[in-house]
Ligand SMILES: Nc1ncnc2c1ncn2[C@@H]1O[C@H](COP(=O)(O)OP(=O)(O)OP(=O)(O)O)[C@@H](O)[C@H]1O
């Protein structure tokens with residue numbers, strides 16, 4: 001017989017097995033991670049763990065909690081998103097409604113794309129270069145007592161917050177741009193045909209209709225800040241405690257706290273791990289658990305908002 | 315059509331429109347007398363919407379759009395002044411209804427207030443009374459009286475379209491443009507809107523784009539037939555439908571092509 005039916009049996013079996021095994025491996029790795037994190041982490045978790053400041057002088061023993069790293073994460077996230085939000089929204093509006101094709105528009109889009117690909121450690125390095133200039137001393141503190149130096153320390157919550165804002169800008173801009181694009185053009189027509197100005201139309205009609213999508217963009221940006229380590233390490237410093245005037249939580253010391261360094265959950269985890277100063281897997285995993293919980297909550301919020309939006313428009 | 319320019323509400327003169335250099339309307343001229351309805355008919359893609367949206371300059375924001383010639387409303391060339399405030403005032407005086415009903419995703423009353431609140435301040439009571447009056451004109455009030463605060467998206471398609479008409483009426487436009495206002499509606503909803511058009515005509519000038527020959531015949535006084543970007547024939551609706559001068563229009567009316 002000149003032609004013969006091909007037998008696909010073997011390759012089909014191999015392919016099926018390959019797919020199943022890959023999926024199983026992923027599930028195993030994930031389950032193993034979860035077990036380890038929960039096993040170590042839950043041991044460390046307690047109310048005291050959450051509301052006590054870390055005590056890095058205590059050797060070995062898991063003394064102290066994660067209060068200041070937790071506050072650090074929250075503060076940094078708020079600063080970052082508060083700075084990024086107005087810029088991102090304005091840029092998204094520009095790209096969506098004002099930019100003409102070509103020229104400057106292409107430049108902005110290119111810059112956004114490139115910025116989104118720059119590793120955060122490089123952004124941090126750049127921020128350090130800029131914020132150690134004495135002209136930017138206001139954002140941190142000046143180095144004093146060292147003969148012949150006139151530089152800023154360049155590490156503080158303010159500096160790290162600004163750096164975080166720059167880091168998340170491209171992602172927030174893109175997701176906001178998508179949210180604005182998703183608003184039906186007929187809304188724009190409806191408002192313009194009634195004689196509203198373009199700006200009023202954007203402000204009253206488009207932003208309102210895109211609100212859920214815009215919020216999702218903000219939440220995703222916050223998630224990125226919460227999870228970042230390199231920027232914290234380079235621009236917030238390696239100290240686990242708040243380095244400003246004490247007590248850091250007194251209102252009259254807030255500015256000092258913001259102009260000085262501290263830690264976040266990510267830098268605390270590094271610090272407490274064997275790679276850092278401590279050798280305390282349990283507290284490191286305890287902090288990891290809190291960190292993951294925050295990120296999951298943010299993702300959940302984003303999903304719920306997305307669902308609510310889909311429901312409302314559907 | 316009438317030659318006394320005094321009674322002409324909309325005078326389109328040698329208008330050519332293009333998108334990114336590609337022509338969509340070629341050298342169109344047309345007069346629409348005061349308090350009459352003019353129907354735009356013609357096959358798909360022949361430039362009806364383009365010319366209609368040029369009458370309230372809604373194409374201005376479309377990238378690559380260009381227009382030459384002039385459109386006069388009550389004797390003034392609307393393309394003679396490009397100031398944003400001028401264009402917005404123009405649009406405020408011209409109501410436009412689209413093919414897809416486009417109420418905004420907010421309350422019914424909020425939709426009604428939207429146009430007026432953008433331009434005027436005043437007592438809430440006045441706004442409310444005006445909204446009720448216009449909803450009545452649109453024949454919608456009795457149907458939705460008890461749910462004025464519900465979202466406009468909860469209305470049926472026909473109700474949404476009548477809401478859009480009522481919303482446009484809030485600014486008391488003397489000219490109204492309709493772009494296939496009934497193409498998404500069932501016959502009864504269509505009939506209600508046609509009724510309203512005849513009522514509105516008493517003190518307004520209107521242009522309606524339609525693919526429905528019957529509708530054009532029922533509601534319009536004048537008809538302009540478009541073909542490939544040109545107005546091939548225009549005149550009194552009766553003349554256009556019963557005495558077509560061109561072979562093309564004759565075939566179109568008989569449904570030979572669409
Ligand atoms: N925003 C736009 N950008 C580019 N070309 C366009 C745009 N809008 C319309 N056109 C083109 O202009 C021409 C006329 O379109 P127009 O929408 O005015 O036709 P129409 O007569 O309203 O058709 P229909 O009956 O299908 O609504 C078409 O060739 C169309 O492809």
Ligand SMILES: [Mg+2]
Nearest residue numbers: 362363364493
């Ligand atoms: Mg059209």
